[in-house]
Amino acid sequence: MEIFKRIRIIDFVKYSGYGLWLSVALVVGSLVLYVKPGFTPGIDFAGGNSAQVRYEQAAPIEQVRALLEAEPMFKGVQVSEFDSVQELLIKIPNTPALEGKNLAPLLESTLAPSGTFEIRKLDSVGAKVGNELKEKGMISLLLAFISMMVYVSFRYEWRFALAGILALIHDVIITAASVIIFEIDLNLEVVAALLTLIGYSINDTIIIFDRIRERMLSDKTNDIRLVINEAISHTLSRTLLTSLTVFFVVLTLYLFGGAIIVGFSLPMLVGVIVGTYSSMFLAPRLAIMLGFNIEAYHKKESLKQKRAQERAKLRQQYEGGRV
Numbered sequence: 001m002e003i004f005k006r007i008r009i010i011d012f013v014k015y016s017g018y019g020l021w022l023s024v025a026l027v028v029g030s031l032v033l034y035v036k037p038g039f040t041p042g043i044d045f046a047g048g049n050s051a052q053v054r055y056e057q058a059a060p061i062e063q064v065r066a067l068l069e070a071e072p073m074f075k076g077v078q079v080s081e082f083d084s085v086q087e088l089l090i091k092i093p094n095t096p097a098l099e100g101k102n103l104a105p106l107l108e109s110t111l112a113p114s115g116t117f118e119i120r121k122l123d124s125v126g127a128k129v130g131n132e133l134k135e136k137g138m139i140s141l142l143l144a145f146i147s148m149m150v151y152v153s154f155r156y157e158w159r160f161a162l163a164g165i166l167a168l169i170h171d172v173i174i175t176a177a178s179v180i181i182f183e184i185d186l187n188l189e190v191v192a193a194l195l196t197l198i199g200y201s202i203n204d205t206i207i208i209f210d211r212i213r214e215r216m217l218s219d220k221t222n223d224i225r226l227v228i229n230e231a232i233s234h235t236l237s238r239t240l241l242t243s244l245t246v247f248f249v250v251l252t253l254y255l256f257g258g259a260i261i262v263g264f265s266l267p268m269l270v271g272v273i274v275g276t277y278s279s280m281f282l283a284p285r286l287a288i289m290l291g292f293n294i295e296a297y298h299k300k301e302s303l304k305q306k307r308a309q310e311r312a313k314l315r316q317q318y319e320g321g322r323v
Contacts, residue, residue, distance in 0.1 A: 012232045012280055013225045013288070019281035023170055030177030039180060042187030042263070043123055045137070047130035049092040049103055052121035052260075053111070058085045063114050071110055073097035083259035087120075094126065121260075137191040144198045145169075152202070156209060157297065163286035164205045167278040171201045175271040182266055189263030196268060200246065201275035204239065205283045211235050212284065216294060224294040228284045236280075243276040 043050045053059070061079055068074040074092055082089035090107070092098070098106075104119055111117065125133070148168060152161040172194055179190055211231040221227060232239075250272060254265035 009229055009233045010236075012229050013285065016281040016285035019277065020285055023278070023282055026174050026177075027170060030173050033177045033180045037180065039186040040183070041130075041134075042185030042190075043091065043125050043130070044187040045130050045134040046093075047125050047128075048094050049098070049122070049124045051090045051092070051103070051107055051119055051123075052082060052087065053090060053107070053117050054087045054120050055115055055117045056086070057115060059088045059117075060114050061088060064088060064090070064111060067110055067114060068092075073106070074110070089259075133188065137188060140191060141172075141194060141198075144195055148198060148202050152206070155206070156213070157292065159290040159292040160209055160212075160287045162290060163283045164202065164209065166286055167205055167283035168198060168201055170282060171197060171271060171275045171278050174274050175267050178270040179263075179267055184263050184266060187263055189261065190267055193264045193267040193271065197271035197275060200272065201278065204242070204275055204279040207238065208232055208235055208279050208284065216297060222295045224288060224292060227294065228288075232280050232284065239276060239280065243272055247272045 053064075059081070061081060065077070065079045068077045068079065068090070073095060075095060076093040078091040080089050080091075081087070092103070103124065104122055107119060145165075145168070149161075149165050152164045155161070156164070175197055176190075176194060179186060184190065208231060211234060212228055215227045215231045216224075219227060219230075247269065250265050250268045253261060254269060257265055
């Protein structure tokens with residue numbers, strides 16, 4: 001299936017110069033956001049309790065907040081609207097007064113004056129478990145990066161491999177910053193989104209790198225810019241179809257999955273856009289900036305083919321009993 005019936009060679013290398021400056025600005029802005037205001041750890045990582053409460057009428061958020069703050073055991077409580085005006089999300093830090101107690105009846109008795117409601121979901125995570133989940137989440141991201149680094153290092157010339165890894169880091173940095181911008185708690189859903197993005201983004205880049213390598217071997221031209229432009233132009237339909245398919249699936253999750261899955265769907269929406277852009281405009285440009293020499297590559301490939309032919313000739317002589 002093709003979006004474009006006629007393939008038009010677009011000068012992606014030329015436009016990637018502007019994209020490079022955009023990427024630098026986005027990465028710097030993202031790093032600033034990491035420092036201030038920084039991530040807000042969710043219950044998964046920080047520990048504590050969260051309750052999803054649904055009222056029959058519009059939730060009286062101010063009254064709920066006042067009732068909870070009046071009780072010492074609910075010190076530091078946070079109350080916010082969740083998905084609709086009838087639902088509230090209540091976050092309660094771990095305190096000695098709540099240790100070992102059943103939270104549901106305590107909430108029901110404390111909030112009884114606020115109206116008729118039901119507790120739809122109640123999560124509790126201890127501080128020790130939260131730290132373990134945070135460590136395992138970070139280790140998962142690190143191992144995913146290392147695995148991708150090993151994979152592309154064996155598959156491509158080192159400049160292309162390094163360019164692919166740098167583009168991948170770029171995607172994760174910007175996508176993670178979107179979690180801060182949209183005020184999403186950092187939890188296991190966000191880690192799952194970043195892990196998914198790592199696989200999606202490197203796959204998108206590899207498709208383009210494979211076509212670039214094919215063009216380099218078949219065209220025998222020494223103009224790397226022309227090779228990159230032709231390769232990306234020929235894979236443009238495939239790249240856009242894949243990206244749009246993933247984008248619309250994740251968009252459906254975001255629109256109809258509710259607030260409970262927004263920690264996965266919203267970062268993935270940003271990640272699909274950033275990952276597609278970096279595969280076409282950033283990764284190939286970085287390979288050029290790292291000093292990739294297509295003429296030297298052709299010489300190296302010619303030498304490899306010559307050695308392979310010599311080995312094949314020796315094998316034939318050996319099998320024919322002439323050696």
